[in-house]
Amino acid sequence: MPEPVTKIMVIDDEEIMRYGCTRILSKNGWPVITAENGEAGLAKLQKSPKEIDIILLDLMMPGIGGMEVLEKIQALSDIPLVIVITGYATVASAVEAMKKGAYDFIAKPFTPDQLRIVVKRAHERRALQKEAEFLRSERERSLRDVATEKSRVNTIINCMGDGILVCDRDRCIVLANPAAGLMLSIPESQLLGHHVSQGHLPPELSNTIEESLKAEGTVYTSVSQELIIGESQETFLRAHTAPVRNDLGEIMGSVTVLQDISYLKELDKMKSEFIAMVAHELRAPIATVEQQLTVILGGMAGNLNEKQEQLIARASERTRGVLTLIKDLLDLSKIEAGKMVQYKEPLNLADVIVRVVDMMKPDAQAKHIEIDFLPPAAVPVIQADRSSMEGIFTNLISNAVKYTLDGGRVTINLDDNDGFVRVCVADTGIGIKSDDLPRIFDKFYRVKSSETRRIVGTGLGLSIVKSIVDAHMGTISVESTEGKGTTFSILLPKATALASCEENTQ
């Protein structure tokens, strides 16, 4: 707080008094100004309010008397302390002055020490008053700052393009910005103050929020999900929900951030459609070229010499490679467009795998590779698209055969794994480098080495497999040791587990 400097004004018609007081008080370091009558004193007060802390006021003056000056001073906004100087030591006038708001009085004649004592007391009083005033204004300012900060945060949240939903631990929505209401097509009034399950939220989202409020442990967990808003599926939202914890790790509530990803979905769809269009347009002419090459190779257009046959055989190999790539692209764009796994039916995976293994037998036998598959006695039924499942296992088993050296072994295991059916496809092949492992499910990623150079592939097979597994709410993982072999494990939810899960999200 600022150092208090007490300014004093002496209002007295006697010059000797003004002079005497100024001398005495100046010695104590107090600045003193003087006024020779009431009007002059009041004028100075009005000219510079809050400047004067203490007034020594003579009651007996010509013109406006001291009492009247005192009354006028009391009407000011910042009232200085007034010490009245009573000329004839009349207690009555001193009492009256005190009643009118004077702080103290001093009777004429007085000694310099008497004056100092009275003024010093007033000075101390004034200092306390100033300090109290300072503290009060400080407190007011910090309250004002808090209010400003709060409204600033509110403004930011309300202007954000992303939707924000905050729930307390009683599952009540305590904050929802306009973007959240817009994205969810729910009026704000139906969000704020409502229980999450009664706030007209999409059930998937309210489930996630309830789950996040139940989360245990202090690990940070954020759940991300996609929501489709509206009957005609016009809006796609991505929702990130995370619990909010206090210092003790207790859950205080949850925060959900909503983003509109409709344009991303639209782009994705356009991309898939574009790929499908290009692939279709490419496929017909290349299929014709390949057909023409087979005719030439079959000698149906006349005999070929050895060199010609060799060249045409290689050309045919290349066109078949391109055809495979186009097929894979079409598959992938179909899967990504959600068209591939529309025909889900109750399925026994063992039957599917037996058929695929039969199909693969000729390739395997050519390399003296044995394929082991012993279906278990009872296989839980899964809900899946049959042709997609055939696609998965054709891909995995043919890969296993391709990347296993002559005389190796491919083992397929099918078992019941706690709500899931697990299939493992293990080979004794060349394995995958640990550097390559994280990327093998990427589109067009192919492991490049001297061993794989001669193996034909598009780099799309495993990403197709992964897309299909994803579309069936399953997971796929891979373990591999270079030179020893590779094992792919797929977990697919059992039909019963899936049914109860879907019921939950309804």
Added chain:
Amino acid sequence: MAKKILVIDDDPDLVEATSMILKSRHYDVIAAYGGVEGLEKAKSENPDLIVLDVMMPDKDGYTLCKELKADPALNAIPVLLLTAVVSHISTTRYSHQMGMETEADDYMDKPVDPAELAKRIEVLLSRQ
């Protein structure tokens, strides 16, 4: 006497290649370059078998196949459908389903293996 096969495809190059495969197996081959022309020739030429492309601009193979099978005079002629739309993964079921829906007697993916094509045709003709 050599059996007569009608090849229907809007791509003349493919018609030529398919015809050469069939001729090398000593079949008589008649060509039609579209669905409408195909139906006319099926009626006028009385072929023993029809090799039919699916994707044709004027009338697609599925529609033509339905018309052939709905015609009492023509429905005994075996139809082998050549498909290009069918993709890798779904080869086994999806294409089969398509073949069934269109009442085709058999189906194959383009491009065809000449030996495989000959074998399928032989099987279809021997059913007669």
